[in-house]
Each structure stands twice: as structure tokens, then as C-alpha cells.
Amino acid sequence: MRTVLFVCVENTFRSVLSEALFNATAPRGWRAESAGVQAAPSINPVVPELLREIGIELGPKTPRTVTPEITARATRVVTFGCLDRCPIGAREKAEDWPIPGATGKTREELRAIRDELRRRVADLSARLEASTVSAKSA
Secondary structure: OOOEEEOOOOOOOHHHHHHHHHHHHOOOEEEEEEEEEOOOOOOOOOHHHHHHOOOOOOOOOOOOOHHHHHHOOEEEEOOOOOOOOOOOHHHHEEEEEOOOOOOOHHHHHHHHHHHHHHHHHHHHHHHHHHHHHHHHHH
């Protein structure tokens, strides 16, 4: 099983949304995890609501801190402006998505962030699926 690791600062909003969005439509053989460089005590309470609006149930989720072991297990790493604080090994397999966090945002702005993450996750899934198919046919 290949893994995409989504990393934001606190593992409370962007990375949690991205993990859930990816896992809801993951290409065969892929799954997502998330972590934060300074994990907070709990996820943003709006995340389950934002996901439920588009038919995804989050289930129990507690933020966790990214470690070298988690990074080493990941096939791909997606960061949200914190690549410079990720463990060694992340940079070689990372891409950074410049998407704002939830602080100070209205519900409509949060929905717009969710929808942008959904678009980017769909694009990433398509790219991963294409690379998996081309690797098999090579």
C-alpha cells in the first residue's frame, strides 16, 4: 500500500480535510495519512461538518506529530507551507500547496478552502493513478 502524507502545522484542518478527501476517492493501492509539525490537542470542530456536507464521515481523529518514521513510510508528502519544518526525507517526495489555514475565516471561506483542497486532491489522485498505470506497463 502506497501512502500520501498530508502535513500542516497543527494537523487540525487542511491536512485532516485532505486526508479524508483523498481516502474517500483514493486510487487503488493508495491511502492517506496526516500529521502536523506541532500537533494540537484536537482537530478543528468544523472539519467533520465540512466533510459531512459533501457526504464524507470523518470518524474519530486526533492530531499527531509528524516523525521521521511517518515520513519515511510515505510515498508522497504534501505540505501546507511547513516543508522547512518537516523531518529529513520529506523534501525529496514533497509538494507544497499554498492554501490558507482556518484561523479567522468565515464558514463560506472555509467551504472555499475545502473545495480547493478537493480539487487539488482529485488532481493528485489522477497523477498518482497515471504514474501507477505507466509504471505497470513499463
